[in-house]
Amino acid sequence: MFQPVNSKVSFPDLEKRILGLWRDRKIFEKSIEARAASPRYIFYEGPPTANGNPGIHHVLSRVFKDIIPRYKTMKGYCVPRKAGWDTHGLPVELEVEKQLGFTGKAQIEEYGVAKFNALCRESVFKYLKQWDSLTERIGFWLDIDHPYVTLDNTYIESGWWAISQLWNKELIYQGYKVTPHCPRCGTSLSSHEVALGYKDDTVDPSVYVKFKIHSLPEEVAADKSGGFTLADAVARGKVYFLAWTTTPWTLPGNTALALAEDADYAVVSLGDEYLIFAQALIVQAGLGGQPVPKTFKGGRLAGSQYYPLFNPHEFGVERKRAKEGQQGQFDVQEPVKDLTYKIINADFVSMEDGTGIVHIAPAFGEVDFQAGLENNLDFVQQVDLAGNITGSYAFSGKFVKDADADVLADLDRRGLLYKTVKITHTYPFCWRCDAPLVYYAKKTWYIRTSARKDEMIAGNRQINWYPEHIKEGRFGDWLNNNVDWAFSRERYWGTPLIIWMCRKCGKYECPGGLAEIKGKPGLQGYSDGMDLHRPYIDDVTYTCAACGDTMVRQPEVIDCWFDSGAMPFAQWHYPFENRELFKNSFPADYISEAVDQTRGWFYSLHALSTLIFDQPCFKNVICLGHILDAQGEKMSKTRGNVVDPWTVLDSSGADALRWYMFTSGPPGNVRRMSPDMVVEVMRNFLMTLWNTYSFFVIYANIDNFAPGKKTPKITSDLDRWLISSLNQLILDTDRQLGEYDPTGAGRKIESFVNDLSNWYVRRSRRRFWKSQNDDDKLSAYHTLYQALVTLSKLLAPFTPFIAEDIYQNLVRTVDKDAPESVHLAPFPVADEKAIDTDIIAGTELAMKVCSMGRAARSKSQVKVRQPLPAVVVKARSSAERDALNNLCAQILDELNVKGIEFSSEDLQESKALSVSAEGDYQVGVVTELTPELVKEGLAREIVRRLQTMRKTHGLEIADHIRTYYEGGEQVQAVMKDFAEYIKQETLSKEILHKLADPGAYTEKFKLSGLEITLSIKKVD
C-alpha cells in the first residue's frame, strides 16, 4: 500500500517536510560521500556578499547553480559544492560609512582604520542567516558549513601568493595613468567596474567655448582669400577657435586644442568677430547662413597659439610637464605671464558632433593624457582626489560637477562663451555609490593583462558558453579590447597590496607569503596569527637589502574582484596547503552567474587563471539574463515592484519557483516575473503532475497494486505509446541537461506530463475503473507507475521536493532496498529498444485530430455526451490514414463518435457536417442523429448525473451503490437498454424502477424535456 495522497496539496508544507527528511538523513552529505571514489565534477560557487538581504535574482542564479550538480550527481559523479563569501571591498565600506554617517575618507582616518575595519568585518555577515535559510529553502545544495571566506588570513595569503606570481612574471607595474576615479569613494575603478555603472540619460551642459587666438602660422595669417587677411583681426583680439565640451569643469585644465588634419575649417564671420571651426558642423552649431570668407585645412592651422581660458599661475595651480620618456614623473614649470597654448592635429577628432575642435585637458582623460605625452603638452590638475576644485578660482572648493555653472558664468562675463545648451548623453557613475566618475591622472598599480591578451582569447575558445553568443560577443569583445587591470584601491577594507618599498632608495619587493615575510631582516610589527588586514599590516616593516633603510608597505588594498577571481586556489589556501586537492579541483566543469559577470567574476577568474596557470579556469558556464517585473520594468525599491522571494516561497513553494526559473525562458534571456506567474506554473504544471500521481495512488491502493510482482506483456497501444514517449523523454532530458539546457529539457518534461494527464490517464480511466483485475488493468498500472517513478528521477534536479515526495511514496514504501532518496538514485537510462517512433508519431496525430474534432463538435453545439455517427478526416497521406486507423478506438472514444471515415477531398461545412481546419488537415463531425444515438446520449447524461450525485452524497470512489429511478416510457427504455453500461460506469449493483428505499439520496432532473428522478444508496 502507498501512503494516501491528498489531491489538495500544499507544496510549501510538502517542501518543509522534505527539507526535514534531507536534514535528518543527511542526504546531501551522502550524495557526495557515497561517490567519493567516483570521477569528480567540479563546481565553483561565485561568492555573494552577505551584507544585504538575498533577492529574487539571487534565487535565479542559485537554482541554476543547483540543477547541474544534482544532475551530474545522479549521473554518477562526485560533486563537492563549497560555499563561499565575498567579504571585501567598497560595497562593504560604503555600508559602514552610511551607518556611521560618513561622507569621505578623512572621517574614516579620523575615526580609526582599526575600528572601521572591525565594523566592516561584522557587517559582512549581517545577513548570513537569511542567506543560509534561503539557500536551504530553495533546495540549493551547497556546503554552507565549510565556506571559503575572502577575509580569512589563509585566503589573503593565497591572494598574496598570486600577486607575487604576477610580480615575478613582471606583470605588475605602477603607472601614472588616467583612471576612472570615484571622487566620493576616493579610489580608482577598474574598467570592468566602470562598465557596470553607465547611465545613458545623464543631463550635462553642452558648451561652445571661444579660445582667443594669439597667433596663426604665417602663411595662414597672410592668406588673402575672401579679400582680406586675418592678421589685423588677430591683433585686435577678434579671432577665436570654437571648441566644444560637456565637462566645463575641465576647462581650467585645458592645455591644447586638437584639429583633424584633413578636415576643412571655416572662418565664420559673426559681427566684428571671426570664429574658426569645422565647416561640416556650421549648421549644427547654429551658424548656418553666416558668411564664411575663408577656409583652411586643419593641417595648416596646426601650430597656431591661443590664450588659455585660465592661466593656472594666476590661480595658484601648478603647471607641469612630463619628463621625457618617464610616464610617472612630472616637472613643475616656472610661472609665465603671457602663457599661450598650441593647436595640434590628432586622429581622434570627430566630425560627428561639437565643432571639430577637441579641448584637451591631459589631467582628465585617457586620450588627452596620451596626446599630452605625445605632444609634450602641459599638465594642469586643478582638482583634488575628492573631486573638488583647488586653487583660487571663483569656483574653488566646489565639487567638479557643481562648478560647471560657475565656470560658464565666468567665461560668459569675459565674452568667451559662444553658447550653452543641455544634452542627454551616456556618462559613467560609480557602480556602488552613484557618484559621477572623473577621469583622473594618478599613480595606480596595474596588472599587465594586455600582455597576455592573445592567451586569454585563445583560452576563451575552449570555454562552452550558454548562450553561445556570449563567447565571441560580450566576453570575446571584452577580451579583444582588453586593457590592463588597475587593481589597487586607495581604501581600507580589502586584501592588502603585498608590495613593500624602501623609504630611501625606492626598491620594491613583493613577498609571496607569510614565511617569506617572516624571513625578512629587521622585521618589525609582525606576530604570528595577526590579523593581516589594515592597519596592522601597515606596521610591518623590515630592512632594505639594498641600502639598509626601512621597507614600508604600499598603502593600497586590492580590488575585491581579484579576491573572487582567486577562489579556485585561495579557497584551498593553495599552495600553502591542499596542493593535491587543488589539482583535483581545477579547472571548474561548471559555473553560472548573471550576464553582468562577463566583466566581473567571469573575467577575473579567466584573467588570473590565464596569467598564473596558463589555462582557462572553467569549461562550461551558464550566463543568466536579468529579471524584470511583469511589465518588463527593472525591479527597484523606489518603483516598489521588487518581488520578495519569501512571499513566493511561502505561497507557491520552491519547486514552482524553480520550475518557473528553468522553463519560462532560455537562461540567457531577460525574464519577467511576478508571484502570479509562479502561481500559474504551480497550477499548470505541478498540479497536473500531482493530480496524476494522486489518481494513481488512489486506484492502486483500491486494487492493491504492487509494482514489480509480475511485469505483464504490453498489449495496449496506449501503454506502448507511453513507454515509447517515456524512453524518448529520458533520452532528450539526459542529452539536454548534458548540453546545459535545463530549459529545453524542462519543456520536454512539461509536455510529457501534459500528455500523460490529458491523454494517457484520461484515455485509460476506464481501464482503472473496471472491476476485474485483468492483464490490461495490470498493464495500465505498471505503465503509469513506471512513468511516475521515472518522472520523479528526471525531475529530481529541477523540482527536488516533489520528486522526492513521489519517489519516497512510490518506491521506498514498496522497496526498502531502493536508494534512500531520489537524489541518491542513478539518473534513468533509456531503453532505446522500447521506443516505437511510429506509435509516438501516430498518437501525436491522433491527439491533433481529436483536438480538431473537439473544436468541430463545439462549433456544432451538440452536447459533449451526445454520441455522433462519425468523424471525417482529411489527412496528408495514406500512411497517416493507416496510423489513425490503428488508433481508431482511442479517437472514437475521445470524440464520442461511432466511426471514422477518410476523405481525400476538402470537407464542406454543412448542416450535417461541422468542420475544423488546421494547416493541411481537416476534421469534420457528422451531426445527424438517429433515435438510437439520442437514447445513448440520454444514457450518458444520466451517468453523469449519477456520478455527480455520488460525489455530493460523499461516497468513496470504490463504493458500490443501488440505483432507483422513476420516469416515463422513454426514460424506462433508456434505463433498460443501457443498464449494463450505467451499472459499470456508476458502480451500481442493480438499477431499480421504483421509489427509493429509506436512506437513499434523491435528486430530480429534466433531461431533453423528460422528467426523471434518480436515487442512490450505498450497498455494503
Ligand SMILES: [Zn+2]
Ligand atoms: Zn563611489
Ligand SMILES: [Zn+2]
Ligand atoms: Zn633601500
